[in-house]
Amino acid sequence: xxxxxxxxxxxxxxxxxxxxxxxxxxxxxxxxxxxxxxxxxxxxxxxxxxxxxxxxxxxxxxxxxxxxxxxxxxxxxxxxxxxxxxxxxxxxxxxxxxxxxxxxxxxxxxxxxxxxxxxxxxxxxxxxxxxxxxxxxxxxxxxxxxxxxxxxxxxxxxxxxxxxxxxxxxxxxxxxxxxxxxxxxxxxxxxxxxxxxxxxxxxxxxxxxxxxxxxxxxxxxxxxxxxxxxxxxxxxxxxxxxxxxxxxxxxxxxxxxxxxxxxxxxxxxxxxxxxxxxxxxxxxxxxxxxxxxxxxxxxxxxxxxxxxxxxxxxxxxxxxxxxxxxxxxxxxxxxxxxxxxxxxxxxxxxxxxxxxxxxxxxxxxxxxxxxxxxxxxxxxxxxxxxxxxxxxxxx
Numbered sequence: 001x002x003x004x005x006x007x008x009x010x011x012x013x014x015x016x017x018x019x020x021x022x023x024x025x026x027x028x029x030x031x032x033x034x035x036x037x038x039x040x041x042x043x044x045x046x047x048x049x050x051x052x053x054x055x056x057x058x059x060x061x062x063x064x065x066x067x068x069x070x071x072x073x074x075x076x077x078x079x080x081x082x083x084x085x086x087x088x089x090x091x092x093x094x095x096x097x098x099x100x101x102x103x104x105x106x107x108x109x110x111x112x113x114x115x116x117x118x119x120x121x122x123x124x125x126x127x128x129x130x131x132x133x134x135x136x137x138x139x140x141x142x143x144x145x146x147x148x149x150x151x152x153x154x155x156x157x158x159x160x161x162x163x164x165x166x167x168x169x170x171x172x173x174x175x176x177x178x179x180x181x182x183x184x185x186x187x188x189x190x191x192x193x194x195x196x197x198x199x200x201x202x203x204x205x206x207x208x209x210x211x212x213x214x215x216x217x218x219x220x221x222x223x224x225x226x227x228x229x230x231x232x233x234x235x236x237x238x239x240x241x242x243x244x245x246x247x248x249x250x251x252x253x254x255x256x257x258x259x260x261x262x263x264x265x266x267x268x269x270x271x272x273x274x275x276x277x278x279x280x281x282x283x284x285x286x287x288x289x290x291x292x293x294x295x296x297x298x299x300x301x302x303x304x305x306x307x308x309x310x311x312x313x314x315x316x317x318x319x320x321x322x323x324x325x326x327x328x329x330x331x332x333x334x335x336x337x338x339x340x341x342x343x344x345x346x347x348x349x350x351x352x353x354x355x356x357x358x359x360x361x362x363x364x365x366x367x368x369x370x371x372x373x374x375x376x377x378x379x380x381x382x383x384x385x386x387x388x389x390x391x392x393x394x395x
Contacts, residue, residue, distance in 0.1 A: 002081045002145075002162075004091035004292070005336065006138025008241070008316045009160040010078055011099060013136065013217045015240035019076050071103035078104055079125065081111040081144050087292040087312065094315050111144060118144075126151050138162050140169050141181050143195060146202035157206060160217045161236065163336035164377050170216060171225045179203055219340050222380040238344040241322050247348055248324030254285040255327035256308065257317060259335045260293040261357075266370050269298065271361035273305055275389075279331055279355060280306045287311055287327070289320070291335075318344040326350060331387070333357060334377040342383040351385055354378050358389035 001007045013019075078099055080092055096106045111121040121144075129135070129148060134156035137145050141162075149157075159169065165181065172179055179199060208214040208230035216227065219236040227233055256279055261267040279285060288308040290299055303310045313320045317337055321330065322344050329351045332338050338354040345352070357374045378386070 001078060001092075001138045002083055002142060003088060003138065004095045004316045006160060006162050007078065007080070007092060007095040007099060008318065009138065009162075009217065009219075009236060010076075010136060011095075011102060011104075012236050012238060012240050013158065013160050013234075014074065014076055014102070014104065015243075016217070016234065016236065019074050071101055073105070074103040076104045077107060077128070079107045079109060081109050081121070081142075082113075084112055085293060091292055091313070091315060122147065122151070129154075134158065136160060139165065140202070140206055141165060141179050143198070146179075146195075146198055149202040149205045150198060152205075155211065156213050156215070158215045158217055159206070161219055161336070164220075164334075164339075164373075166216065166218050167220050167223060167376060167380070168373065170223050170227050170231070173203070173206060173231070174225045174228045219343055220380065222382065236343075237346075238318060238340065241318055241344050242346070245319055245322040246324070248322055248326050248345070248350075250348065250350060251325045251327055253287070253327045254283045254329040254331060255287045255289060256280065256285045257289050257330060257332040257335070257337050257341075258291045258294050258299075258302075259333050260291045261333065261335075262298060263293050263295060265363055266366045266374075267357065267361045268363050271358075273298075273301060275333075275355065275361070276302055276308075277306045279387075280308055283329065283331060285327075285331065289313060289317055317341070321345060321350075329353060331355060334374040338378065338381040338384050342381075352383070353385040353387050354381060355387040356389040361389075 001010060078096075080096060082089060082092065096108065099106050109121045109124070111117055125148060129152040132152060132154050135149075135152050135154040136158040137149070138160050139145055139162040140159055159166070168181070169179065178196075179202070205212070206214055207228065213232065214230065215232045215234055217234045217236050219238070221233075221235050223233070256276060258276075259267075262269045262272050276288070280288075286309060288299075288302055288306070288310050290310055290312045292312075299310045299312075302308060318340050320326075321341060326345075328349070330337075330341060330345075331353050332341075333355055334357055338352060341350075341352045356378060357371075359371050362370055
């Protein structure tokens with residue numbers, strides 16, 4: 001896993017598939033992992049410092065001989081390939097605590113910690129990858145993940161959501177194309193050519209055959225294309241998030257959810273700032289939930305220009321919104337949250353609205369695929385309110 005959203009979706013997959021629910025032989029549970037800290041089997045116990053947890057249907061309490069201080073091990077090992085971005089690292093550490101409190105083992109790898117880090121990471125993971133029967137990955141476009149896929153002999157591969165990129169992954173797999181991120185414009189040169197054999201091998205690994213199954217665990221139930229033959233699709237309805245958090249406190253105001261479309265070079269920054277300001281005025285928004293990859297300078301300009309309170313969440317927005325406080329209306333541009341928030345907030349009465357991206361907002365560097373892809377993100381979203389882009393076109 002390389003992002004907080006990927007790690008959240010692994011927890012959702014484990015909950016949906018019942019990982020770790022097999023019977024366990026009675027006996028002592030061993031020393032507690034954190035002395036004095038209640039485990040997830042106790043109703044009302046914290047999942048991590050400052051993150052309240054509500055009791056759910058899978059909270060039977062500790063069994064005979066089990067310590068209430070240590071969650072029952074599930075056998076699932078989650079490997080975090082730590083990124084450089086400090087906001088992503090912070091959210092990943094919080095998500096790692098949630099994972100450990102569910103009984104999963106988390107292995108934190110400083111995979112980008114220096115020139116020798118990749119060799120050490122790959123070497124350290126080679127043995128477990130070869131022995132594993134099932135591998136779960138969060139980003140099939142990641143070069144790191146593609147390299148690790150060449151090592152594994154797993155008979156079962158599972159791809160969990162890494163945001164809207166899942167839609168493009170399924171489409172490219174169905175069309176037999178190379179795996180390229182939707183916002184990239186062509187090849188980057190020699191590095192791509194050198195890595196091409198690894199990418200081709202990873203793509204073959206992600207194509208099911210009589211020796212290997214492939215599953216996609218996704219909240220994008222309305223995929224723009226039919227998955228390739230043999231690829232199984234399992235729906236992610238955020239059952240774990242709904243069972244562990246909430247119901248949320250709901251304010252009367254409106255919140256705006258930020259995106260990293262400017263940072264990825266897709267949307268012009270001035271048009272984006274103008275659109276955010278227009279949305280805030282039209283809907284009386286008071287808060288702006290920043291994407292973890294948005295730059296500090298851009299967020300400062302948003303706060304100065306709009307008067308919005310900029311919030312930098314410590315956890316993925318699905319959990320933050322489920323805990324609350326959250327506005328009665330949540331506005332977003334085309335992004336993952338227009339698919340995930342309606343699921344995480346089901347039954348709360350909160351309205352999720354999406355503002356279309358006007359083509360004039362796109363930069364000259366945007367991929368030719370960008371306009372169509374962003375439209376697909378909006379068109380396939382369910383239970384959301386559509387907002388036109390035309391009134392917001394002027395920067």
